[in-house]
Amino acid sequence: MVHTIRSAALAALAVGAVAATAAMSPGTASTSAPAADESTETAYSLVYKKALRRASVSPGEDMALSWALADGRIDPKENAQAHRRYADCMTESGYTPRFRESTDGLYVELPYLTVGDPARLDAAVRDCSVGTAMVSALYRIQLFNPRGLSDSRLVAVQCLAKEGLVSSTYSAEEFERNLIADKFPFDATAPEANDCLYGAGYAYFALDK
Secondary structure, eight states: EEEEEEEEHHHHHHHHHHHHHHOOOOOOOOOOOOOOOOHHHHHHHHHHHHHTOTOOOOOOHHHHHHHHHHHOOOOOHHHHHHHHHHHHHHHHTTTOOOOOEEEESOOOOEOOSSSSOHHHHHHHHHHTTTTHHHHHHHHHHHHHHHHHOOOHHHHHHHHHHTTTSEEEEEEOHHHHHHHTOOOOOOOSSSEEEEEEHHTTOOOOOOOTO
16 A cells, blocks of 8 residues: 655655756666766755745754755754654654664654544644654655656666666556556565655555554
8 A cells, every 4th residue: 555655745845846956857767876966966955945945944954954055965864863853743742653764764654553533643744744854855855866856656666676676677657557556576565675665755565564
């Protein structure tokens, strides 16, 4: 089953800004994640500036984004701090958030298996995302989508190919068909594949686990 991750809207905003500013085309999937070039770095600088102008930016986000503007990237430590603030907020809201941390510092938020009031959970996620989600979203894009591709399917396919989970001929269209059918040529719940999906904006989990 596929869910929307908490910062998907902010992630889409950031990707759109990077893609539009750098004038990048969706292109085709490759077997390796492309390195950010000078135009991409410039685009990210503009994204950081735009994010800093948001009225909802918290002091912690302001500091992280200011540093990112100075050195061109979100520091893993800043991402970890944003994650801790979000997790602490969810705990204070009465929930027990669960996460899987990848080797590169991506925090994959796992499903809440017992939810008495979905609307209350959604409200807590929204509230706790304020002041944390922008940093988390930009860090995820930095890891999985350095060129700011606007097609999240390609982001997923590139990562899957890099991990050796699909062939170089596996296309975005095939990925979409597999996603709709809920049937992939790999174990989508295994950490390597699941990180690729989550990094591209697809929160895919086996809810019985």
